[in-house]
Amino acid sequence: MRIHVIECGSMRPFGGRLWDGTTPGIGPAHLACRCLLVETEEGLVLVDTGFGLDDVNRPVPRLSRTFLVADRIHLEADETAISRLRALGFNPRDVRHIVITHLDFDHAGGLTDFPGARVHVSAEEAAAARRRTTPKARGRYRPAQLAHPMREYDAPGEPWFGLPTLRGLDGLPEGIFLVPLPGHTAGHCGVALDTGHGWVLHAGDAVFMHAELDEPPRMPPLASAYANFMQVDRDARLESRDRLRALARDHGEEVTILCTHDPVLPPRVLQPGPGQRILTLG
Ligand SMILES: [Zn+2]
Numbered sequence: 259m260r261i262h263v264i265e266c267g268s269m270r271p272f273g274g275r276l277w278d279g280t281t282p283g284i285g286p287a288h289l290a291c292r293c294l295l296v297e298t299e300e301g302l303v304l305v306d307t308g309f310g311l312d313d314v315n316r317p318v319p320r321l322s323r324t325f326l327v328a329d330r331i332h333l334e335a336d337e338t339a340i341s342r343l344r345a346l347g348f349n350p351r352d353v354r355h356i357v358i359t360h361l362d363f364d365h366a367g368g369l370t371d372f373p374g375a376r377v378h379v380s381a382e383e384a385a386a387a388r389r390r391t392t393p394k395a396r397g398r399y400r401p402a403q404l405a406h407p408m409r410e411y412d413a414p415g416e417p418w419f420g421l422p423t424l425r426g427l428d429g430l431p432e433g434i435f436l437v438p439l440p441g442h443t444a445g446h447c448g449v450a451l452d453t454g455h456g457w458v459l460h461a462g463d464a465v466f467m468h469a470e471l472d473e474p475p476r477m478p479p480l481a482s483a484y485a486n487f488m489q490v491d492r493d494a495r496l497e498s499r500d501r502l503r504a505l506a507r508d509h510g511e512e513v514t515i516l517c518t519h520d521p522v523l524p525p526r527v528l529q530p531g532p533g534q535r536i537l538t539l540g
Pocket of ligand 1 (some may be wrong): 362364365463517519
């Protein structure tokens with residue numbers, strides 16, 4: 259299994275390091291929209307999709323005006339998943355599966371660029387995206403982005419390092435499955451990948467910054483405020499974060515944890531070219 263770490267769009271809200279912990283000053287911060295492109299024996303697998311071509315071409319009404327402005331969403335055709343994987347020499351039609359951490363606008367925008375891919379999501383997240391009962395839910399879950407058939411999962415599988423799982427993703431290798439980490443959204447999950455040389459966990463937005471995995475957790479103030487605003491269940495979010503901290507503490511040698519929005523990758527991830535990174539483990 260070979261994993262390419264790709265950034266599919268970004269958000270650049272004002273506040274600099276108060277947002278991302280690294281950008282000097284209080285000008286535009288850089289919040290990555292980090293996805294994984296995984297080469298498997300069953301074909302290419304995407305973990306999350308960031309923003310897609312339709313978001314670039316028709317930001318309204320694909321995206322909510324409020325989030326477009328507040329997050330200063332940066333949309334470039336060259337930064338979409340479909341363009342990133344073409345630049346890596348792949349054919350978009352070879353993307354057979356997409357595994358989704360959650361269905362927020364900054365994770366699901368590229369789904370419609372891959373009409374032939376099978377999409378896998380937790381049943382709870384799919385239900386939350388259908389409900390859209392509050393203004394915040396209507397802003398984050400965008401029907402035009404989600405116009406794609408999805409396979410939904412809710413049967414608990416064997417625990418993984420003590421964490422709950424949703425396994426048996428239709429057509430995918432056994433070493434790829436969902437790890438429920440709710441709180442940011444109702445059905446938010448991480449995606450676990452068995453590389454054969456250690457595990458990778460794409461933790462989505464269960465943490466916004468990798469320093470949240472430290473003891474004690476650290477987080478820039480605006481990222482913290484945004485996480486509080488976006489959460490649907492604070493207790494569940496903090497419990498998910500505690501579980502990830504325990505995983506990093508007890509099994510950090512076996513599991514590399516990545517999150518979506520931290521602009522800085524953990525040190526074990528190499529950086530061979532702008533926008534594209536190949537993860538090497540072991
Ligand atoms: Zn996000």
